[in-house]
Amino acid sequence: MSFCHEQLTRLKPLWDRMLGHRFLIATRDGTMPDERFAVWMRQDYLFVEAAIPFIAALLAKAPREHWEPLAGVVTALEKELKLFEERAKAVGVTLRGALPSFTNHAYIQFLMATAYRGSYAEGYTVLYAAEKAYHDSWKVVQAGIDRNSKWHPFVENWAGDAFAQYVAYLEAQLDLLAAQAGPAERESMADYFELATKYEIAFWEMAATGDGWPGVD
Ligand code: MP5
Numbered sequence: 198m199s200f201c202h203e204q205l206t207r208l209k210p211l212w213d214r215m216l217g218h219r220f221l222i223a224t225r226d227g228t229m230p231d232e233r234f235a236v237w238m239r240q241d242y243l244f245v246e247a248a249i250p251f252i253a254a255l256l257a258k259a260p261r262e263h264w265e266p267l268a269g270v271v272t273a274l275e276k277e278l279k280l281f282e283e284r285a286k287a288v289g290v291t292l293r294g295a296l297p298s299f300t301n302h303a304y305i306q307f308l309m310a311t312a313y314r315g316s317y318a319e320g321y322t323v324l325y326a327a328e329k330a331y332h333d334s335w336k337v338v339q340a341g342i343d344r345n346s347k348w349h350p351f352v353e354n355w356a357g358d359a360f361a362q363y364v365a366y367l368e369a370q371l372d373l374l375a376a377q378a379g380p381a382e383r384e385s386m387a388d389y390f391e392l393a394t395k396y397e398i399a400f401w402e403m404a405a406t407g408d409g410w411p412g413v414d
Contacts, residue, residue: 199372199374199375200367200371200372200375200376200383200386201329201371201372202294203278203327204326204387205329206392207387208330208390208391208394211391211398212333212394212396213350214398215330215333215334215394215397215398215401216333216337217337217364218398218401218405219400219405220233220237220401220405221337221338221401222337222356222403223405224339224348225273225337225338225339225341225342226341226342226344227233227343227346227383232407233286233404233407235290235347236340236347236403236404236407237404238281238284238285238290238291238296238300239290239291239295240295240297240298240400240403240404241281241400241404242278242281242285242292242295243295243296243297243301243305244301244304244305244363244400244407245274245277245278245281245412246278247305247308247309247359248274248308249271249274249275250309251308251309251312251320251324252267252270252271252274252324253271254297254309254312254313255267255312255317255320255321255324258312258315258317259285259317263370264276266366272364277354279327280350280351280354283350284347284348284350284351285393287347287349295362298403298409298410298411299403299410299411300396300399300400300403300408301400301403303396304396304399304400307323307392307393307396308323308327311323311389315385315389315408316382316385317374318374318375318377318382318386319373319386319389320370321367321370321371321374322389322393323389323392323393324367324388325367325370325371326366326367326393326394327365327393327396327397328360328363328364328367329367329368330393330397330405331355331397332356332360332361332393333407334353334355334397334401335351335352335354335355335356335399338352338355338356338377339352339356339402344347358381374386
């Protein structure tokens, strides 16, 4: 069994918990309050921004043949930031000025620490897990959301065919990296996969509750 398939099978209970999260279900069903969706927008905007230096740090450890694809990821992230800005303007959400919540801050630190301290394969594992999580999560939303919803452009971005192809590419590359890794590194990659999945669940939970920092607000 390929590495990704093995991890997605092993982590299915967690993955299912993520895909059943009330934030996704309410967004799909059109019952998500605008103010809560705006929490997710502000926080994810910061996350996507932080993903650019994460990719750059990964690129420094990447094999030559991954340079161009990773540079393409940076370009795609810049486009994504513009999508957030366009939607925010269209619906009257203020994106700027927000600070990362506790959960977002922790996830961003995890990304950077993994890219700097982990091996390339470990960093790539986190990249794949995060992208696959978003693709699958937004597929849940796509399955029922009104096509005229003001949030539909986000669905198109992450649930669409282009993103599906990108995730399939990452999956094939991660399987190759895992096949080249020794047993200890593969085990560590599995741990990173699980941690990234837990961060994804925590992120939806943070968006659903609107939590900032424990004990502070
Ligand atoms: C992604 C994201 C997808 N935007 N936010 C979280 C919390 N996880 C994953 O990554 P990208 O870089 O927007 O494609």
